[in-house]
Amino acid sequence: MFELSLLCSEERVEDLSDALEALDALSVSVEDADAQTDAEQALFGEPGMPAPKEGWNRSRIVALFQTRVQAEEAQALLQVQDFFEGSEILALTEVEDQDWVRITQSQFAPVEITRDFWIVPSWHEPPAAARHCIRLDPGLAFGTGTHPTTRMCLRWITRNVDPARAPARVLDYGCGSGILAIGAAKFGARDIVAVDIDPAAVTSTVANAAANDVTLQAGLPDMAQGVYDVVLANILATPLKVLAPLLCAHVAEGGALVMAGILERQEDELKAAYAPWLQLEVSDREDGWILMTARR
Numbered sequence: 001m002f003e004l005s006l007l008c009s010e011e012r013v014e015d016l017s018d019a020l021e022a023l024d025a026l027s028v029s030v031e032d033a034d035a036q037t038d039a040e041q042a043l044f045g046e047p048g049m050p051a052p053k054e055g056w057n058r059s060r061i062v063a064l065f066q067t068r069v070q071a072e073e074a075q076a077l078l079q080v081q082d083f084f085e086g087s088e089i090l091a092l093t094e095v096e097d098q099d100w101v102r103i104t105q106s107q108f109a110p111v112e113i114t115r116d117f118w119i120v121p122s123w124h125e126p127p128a129a130a131r132h133c134i135r136l137d138p139g140l141a142f143g144t145g146t147h148p149t150t151r152m153c154l155r156w157i158t159r160n161v162d163p164a165r166a167p168a169r170v171l172d173y174g175c176g177s178g179i180l181a182i183g184a185a186k187f188g189a190r191d192i193v194a195v196d197i198d199p200a201a202v203t204s205t206v207a208n209a210a211a212n213d214v215t216l217q218a219g220l221p222d223m224a225q226g227v228y229d230v231v232l233a234n235i236l237a238t239p240l241k242v243l244a245p246l247l248c249a250h251v252a253e254g255g256a257l258v259m260a261g262i263l264e265r266q267e268d269e270l271k272a273a274y275a276p277w278l279q280l281e282v283s284d285r286e287d288g289w290i291l292m293t294a295r296r
């Protein structure tokens with residue numbers, strides 16, 4: 001492929017971008033020509049909202065073409081347009097073919113939860129020390145083991161779900177990728193329900209469970225019925241407060257509630273919200289996040 005880049009003022013960005021698209025560019029991107037210098041301008045936008053400005057004072061437009069002929073034709077045609085005045089061609093260069101799959105995959109290394117428990121993408125060999133291992137690829141749903149909240153829940157599982165004891169009934173409420181439910185299975189839980197309000201998370205959980213030879217039931221929150229020995233909920237403080245009566249009602253006598261997604265400064269408000277049912281305590285901390293647990 002071939003990349004044509006040009007420099008223009010903010011007023012010319014729209015006309016030139018439209019023209020490049022009309023000339024069969026595969027993609028057109030606009031960036032600050034002064035990025036990484038003292039003259040760099042910060043433009044802040046909200047996802048899904050129109051850009052705050054069409055471009056920067058000095059904008060660099062980069063258009064990608066399938067062939068050199070297309071890129072050269074576009075360059076020649078643009079240069080004779082009146083709206084090209086004041087702009088300049090920066091370069092026309094060939095873009096090397098890249099193995100994007102390999103480049104993307106190389107960014108995801110195995111994640112260590114404890115010395116012998118790892119989250120390992122399918123394209124990696126498990127580390128030699130990994131006695132327990134979850135095979136998980138980054139996908140649409142949250143939960144690849146890289147977030148402190150997920151890691152704290154998994155560490156709790158390693159310490160408290162015991163393969164030698166009776167099969168534990170576990171509820172993963174807000175399962176995302178299903179990582180906690182699968183982690184519980186790896187440590188001996190045998191009766192596992194994983195629920196999420198996001199149907200894409202349910203799909204992801206089913207696929208990840210199958211890839212790990214784990215049997216569980218996954219579905220929307222209504223699937224959670226009755227009481228469980230362990231209730232895991234890594235959501236966020238506000239929904240956790242709203243869910244307090246529901247989550248507590250799912251904790252069996254002698255069972256444990258394990259919650260993450262809570263910032264250190266939210267400890268007291270969570271304790272107060274759960275006080276009518278359970279006494280929460282902080283049992284782990286990482287990067288400003290806390291793990292709050294309670295026993296019935």
Ligand SMILES: C[S@@+](CC[C@H](N)C(=O)[O-])C[C@H]1O[C@@H](n2cnc3c(N)ncnc32)[C@H](O)[C@@H]1O
Nearest residue numbers: 142143150174175176196197198201234235239
């Ligand atoms: C932070 S992710 C946690 C994913 C995974 N359990 C982990 O520990 O990495 C929170 C998940 O909770 C789900 N969620 C948010 N509010 C929920 C609610 N009220 N009921 C059920 N699931 C909810 C989200 O869709 C998301 O998948």
